[in-house]
Amino acid sequence: MNFFRILFTVAIIFSFVSCERLQTKPGVDFLGPVLEVVGEEGKLGYTGKVINNSDKKLTNVLVRYIAKNKDGKIIEAITIPLIGTKGLVILKGEIVDFSFILRSETKNVFNKQLTLDYIE
Numbered sequence: 001m002n003f004f005r006i007l008f009t010v011a012i013i014f015s016f017v018s019c020e021r022l023q024t025k026p027g028v029d030f031l032g033p034v035l036e037v038v039g040e041e042g043k044l045g046y047t048g049k050v051i052n053n054s055d056k057k058l059t060n061v062l063v064r065y066i067a068k069n070k071d072g073k074i075i076e077a078i079t080i081p082l083i084g085t086k087g088l089v090i091l092k093g094e095i096v097d098f099s100f101i102l103r104s105e106t107k108n109v110f111n112k113q114l115t116l117d118y119i120e
Contacts, residue, residue, distance in 0.1 A: 027054035028061055028116050031095055042106050047099035050082060050116065052090045061090050061118040063098050068111040076104045 034048035046065065052058055061082040069075045080100055084090035102109070 027056070027058055028052055028090070028118050030116070034114060038106050039101065043102055043104070044106055044109060045099065045101040046114070047097070049095050049097055050090075051095050052084075052092055055092055057086075057092065058090045058118045059088055061088075061096070061116065063100075064113075064115045064117060065100070065102075066113045067102060067104055067109045069108055070110045072111070075108055076102055078102070 028050055031049040031051040034046055037045045037047075039045055044067075050061065050063070052061075061084075063080045063082060065076075065078045065080075066074055067076040078100060080098060081088065082090060082096045082098055084094050084096055090096055
């Protein structure tokens with residue numbers, strides 16, 4: 001009997017919770033893959049696109065890249081502010097291009113991380 005009470009209580013609680021609260025929609029996201037290339041000097045370069053999926057204007061949208069060596073130590077970290085058509089403000093649905101080249105050589109990079117951060 002306790003099982004049915006718990007099931008009934010859970011059903012009541014979920015009927016009052018909005019589904020929108022349970023889903024998290026990112027404000028910005030990469031649009032397609034981020035391309036990685038190796039230049040003539042053996043340095044890594046990245047290029048890609050970011051889209052504003054939110055219903056608001058976003059400011060301070062940043063692409064952050066961290067490269068680590070084989071020992072797990074950070075050998076290079078880059079933060080790139082994205083610039084939209086209105087400056088640092090990226091409008092709803094706007095697509096922004098980015099590209100950058102690392103100073104580190106490819107042979108020294110064993111682990112890498114690319115993230116997006118923003119303020120609404």
